[in-house]
Amino acid sequence: MASIIRPQMLRSALRASATASRAATRPVKVAPPCQARWLSKSSSLRDQPPWDDNTDHDSASTTGQPGESGEHEGALARTDESIKVEYPEEEDLPSSMPVQGRGGFHFKRTLAAFSLEGRVGVVTGGARGLGLVMAQALVASGANVALVDMNKEEASRSAEGLVATFEAENPGVEHLPKVTAHYCDVSSPTSVNQAIAEIIKEHGQIDNLVTSAGFTENYDAISYPHDRIQKLWGVNVDGTYLWSVGVAKHLMERKAQGSIVMIGSMSGAIVNVPQPQAPYNAAKAAVRHLAASLAVEWAHAGIRVNCISPGYMLTALTKKILDDNPDLKNKWTSLIPQGKMGRPEDLMGAVTFLSSDASLYVTGADLRVDGGYTVT
Ligand SMILES: NC(=O)c1ccc[n+]([C@@H]2O[C@H](COP(=O)([O-])OP(=O)(O)OC[C@H]3O[C@@H](n4cnc5c(N)ncnc54)[C@H](O)[C@@H]3O)[C@@H](O)[C@H]2O)c1
Numbered sequence: 001m002a003s004i005i006r007p008q009m010l011r012s013a014l015r016a017s018a019t020a021s022r023a024a025t026r027p028v029k030v031a032p033p034c035q036a037r038w039l040s041k042s043s044s045l046r047d048q049p050p051w052d053d054n055t056d057h058d059s060a061s062t063t064g065q066p067g068e069s070g071e072h073e074g075a076l077a078r079t080d081e082s083i084k085v086e087y088p089e090e091e092d093l094p095s096s097m098p099v100q101g102r103g104g105f106h107f108k109r110t111l112a113a114f115s116l117e118g119r120v121g122v123v124t125g126g127a128r129g130l131g132l133v134m135a136q137a138l139v140a141s142g143a144n145v146a147l148v149d150m151n152k153e154e155a156s157r158s159a160e161g162l163v164a165t166f167e168a169e170n171p172g173v174e175h176l177p178k179v180t181a182h183y184c185d186v187s188s189p190t191s192v193n194q195a196i197a198e199i200i201k202e203h204g205q206i207d208n209l210v211t212s213a214g215f216t217e218n219y220d221a222i223s224y225p226h227d228r229i230q231k232l233w234g235v236n237v238d239g240t241y242l243w244s245v246g247v248a249k250h251l252m253e254r255k256a257q258g259s260i261v262m263i264g265s266m267s268g269a270i271v272n273v274p275q276p277q278a279p280y281n282a283a284k285a286a287v288r289h290l291a292a293s294l295a296v297e298w299a300h301a302g303i304r305v306n307c308i309s310p311g312y313m314l315t316a317l318t319k320k321i322l323d324d325n326p327d328l329k330n331k332w333t334s335l336i337p338q339g340k341m342g343r344p345e346d347l348m349g350a351v352t353f354l355s356s357d358a359s360l361y362v363t364g365a366d367l368r369v370d371g372g373y374t375v376t
Helices: 007-025 056-061 128-142 152-167 189-203 226-254 278-301 317-324 326-334 346-355
Strands: 120-122 142-150 179-183 209-213 258-261 303-310 365-367
Touching: 120 128, 120 179, 120 189, 120 226, 128 142, 128 152, 128 209, 128 258, 128 346, 142 152, 142 189, 152 179, 152 226, 189 278, 209 226, 226 278, 226 303, 258 278, 258 346, 278 303, 278 346, 278 365, 303 346, 317 326, 346 365
Parallel strands: 120 142, 120 209, 142 179, 209 258, 258 303, 303 365
Antiparallel strands: none
16 A cells, blocks of 8 residues: 655654754854863772761661671671581592482383483493482483492492392393493593593493582682692593593594583582682682583584582582581571482482483583572
8 A cells, every 4th residue: 555645744754854954054062171170089998998988878788897787797608717628538438329219110201302222421420429329310311321430449339239229120121231430530631531442442432421520628718738729620620621522532533422411510600608618619610611611612513511510419428528517507508598408319300301312402501400509
């Protein structure tokens, strides 16, 4: 339909154009130049303590001297340098068992995309703790698994335990999963390459990697021994990097797709209180961003890289730490919206999701499994 121009519209259009042309020819008034003046006449905030400032704004928020209105000020948001927790020596580390009763075949409907049938998964730090439980999730979902750990003996016991638990939970099953144990110090490139070669020899391939080898300890930053910081970063950061690169190279050589899941921590996004642990927090922030960076770098090859950031999980080791520091547990749980620490099993679904085709379009993500800690 042709558009209709009403006479009234035409008149207002003509008026508008006349006003515009008058404005264009009118001389422009130029403002007199400003006198030079100081940007601010008030004294620097650095020159006076904040509690001397009696502006309305400050009296509505906080005007007192730190500590003036009571001990509670900032108390829940500070680190306490008196807390020192050193990672225990190997012989003092409690071992853990596969979880029972959750790995049996079932007949509930679920997406086939969650299955890891035919895949080979590697779990570093798989001898115990969260690594062992995540390895169990991969086995229950159909994968064969290689447990990699500095403690080979314990990894071997755990491998046997995983197969025995699987058999007990799936009586009469035709094929038992293959679960092997391998020595590796994840912070050493030579050791990582040797372990990768050994696993490929035994399993033929690697499709999935979960990097759980890592540890935390608590020292205030000033007194943290430098060699311990290097060790902490070596295991948590270098170990994650070396294993990811090794497995990605293998996948690219095979022209196969794969999934890498890095175990970070909520400490990579927040600062835990009250225990001081700056190097650990920085290490886990590095892990989270490594996942994002490598996800971008390897997307073209069909290799997905994601991070799981657990909150406070109750493993044999954290239980020991809390038994030694009873106050700490109350402080921690009071900061978790769900009001409780996580069970290692709470990571089983997350690791299966990110390892399987159920998450084919998820890469570079950080999946927080923390009872809501980091959203408050
Ligand atoms: N437990 C928690 O509350 C919690 C919370 C957030 C993140 N995390 C992270 O989860 C991962 C697993 O923690 P966990 O609680 O199961 O600890 P864990 O101590 O129970 O298990 C860690 C495993 O890593 C192995 N390991 C340590 N150094 C190694 C090295 N250099 N080479 C090879 N293996 C090595 C240990 O032998 C052990 O079997 C860590 O990266 C940790 O930072 C744990």
